[in-house]
Amino acid sequence: MxxxxxxxxxxxxxxxxxxxxxxxxxxxxxxxxxxxxxxxxxxxxxxxxxxxxxxxxxxxxxxxxxxxxxxxxxxxxxxxxxxxxxxxxxxxxxxxxxxxxxxxxxxxxxxxxxxxxxxxxxxxxxxxxxxxxxxxxHRFGSGAVHVRRLLAEGALGRPLVAHCQTTWYRDTAYYAVPWRGRWATEGGGPAMGHGIHQNDLLLDLLGPWETVNAMAGRLVHDVETEDVSTALVRFRGGALATVVNSVLSPDEVSRIRIDCELATVELVHLYGHSNANWTITPAPGVPAEQAAAWRNFGADVPSGHxxxxxxxxxxxxxxxxxxASGPDGRTSLEFTTALYKSAFTGRPVTSGSIGADDPYYTVLHGNAPGWAPEAPAESR
The missing domain is CATH 3.40.50.720 (NAD(P)-binding Rossmann-like Domain)
Structure with a gap:
């Protein structure tokens, strides 16, 4: 039909x-x-x-x-x-x-x-x-589609080092909205509500992640969730990455950089990207015509809904x-969950290890002391 x-x-x-x-x-x-x-x-x-x-x-x-x-x-x-x-x-x-x-x-x-x-x-x-x-x-702009194809085909060589940065700024007025900054209503802080876009694009470009080792802090805002997090990530293909999510950064930027054997790919933008936001820098010795082919992104389709x-x-x-549905859509949420678990337990977390019997499967704070919302006084 x-x-x-x-x-x-x-x-x-x-x-x-x-x-x-x-x-x-x-x-x-x-x-x-x-x-x-x-x-x-x-x-x-x-x-x-x-x-x-x-x-x-x-x-x-x-x-x-x-x-x-x-x-x-x-x-x-x-x-x-x-x-x-x-x-x-x-x-x-x-x-x-x-x-x-x-x-x-x-x-x-x-x-x-x-x-x-x-x-x-x-x-x-x-x-x-x-x-x-x-x-x-952000997966669906023409720049992301082009770079994903280059990486999948191995045209740029093996990915080695990556950086994923969502460093934004949110003031106290932003958190005056009642549901923001609360585990029960927002689900998490910048790792969940802000950086998840760039994190998702990084995972979409580099493929399955293997291990995450993270830290999180509540440095400025009077909220339940974190307002900054950092993580070290190992991908199944061997690449190592850093991930930073922040709402404390006056100089706002969203950035992904991937250093491969034959080229560095970098995306710099804020809330959306076009072809012009991507740069590809070839390694010494790469023929000019090859680098020019890599930089041919085709028709410009900016990322967006x-x-x-x-x-x-x-x-x-x-x-x-x-x-971005089913297992493919679940990938970024699993990564975010693992990031929180690592930050709140102080231990690395491996992909696929958070099962239904894990407290982090049900709530992203995992009932960790200092991060889980306090119970009402009458129930303590």
């Missing part, structure tokens, strides 16, 4: 990030249309629908919207603590999902999302799924699992 065109889409949560999802939908207006928006604040839902052009219907209840509109695709744009339940609800209603990062506050919740997905194998195109894809939009949505729509049409 072919997927109908245009697809019917709904947005859940009409805060700031919902605008990015709306722009993405508009960039594929020939394939998908917004039919509804949901927000517990009815006025906010109405205002969002009006700003979107007035053709979408506002709702204050997710279940009511799913029953009335039967959307093919649902974008989840609410705070992280709501992601798992809302994503699973949309999946069970038959909708595919594009869920904002971070996917959810724990591996346990992510695995519950995967359990709510549809079948993965089918002989009839258009009938697989539905699946839930996590917004890791639009390119990722395009790949998701392609997956829906083909009846296949999209990238």
């Amino acid at each position: 072919p997927v109908p065109t245009p697809l019917r889409a709904a947005i859940v949560g009409t805060g700031g990030i919902a605008k990015s999802h709306l722009r993405a939908l508009r960039s594929h207006a020939d394939r998908v249309e917004l039919v509804a928006a949901v927000d517990i604040n009815g006025d906010a839902a109405e205002a969002f629908c009006a700003a979107a052009g007035g053709t979408a219907t506002p709702y204050t209840d997710l279940d009511a919207m799913l029953a009335a509109e039967r959307p093919d695709l649902v974008s989840i744009c609410t705070p992280p603590t709501l992601h798992a339940d809302q994503t699973a609800t949309a999946l069970r209603a038959g909708a595919w999902v594009l869920c904002e990062k971070p996917p959810c506050p724990s591996l346990a919740e992510y695995d519950a999302i995967t359990a709510a997905e549809g079948a993965e194998n089918t002989d009839e195109p258009g009938r697989a799924g539905p699946f839930a894809s996590i917004v890791f939009q 639009g390119p990722q949505l395009g790949e998701l729509l392609d997956a829906m049409a083909a009846g296949r699992r999209p990238r």
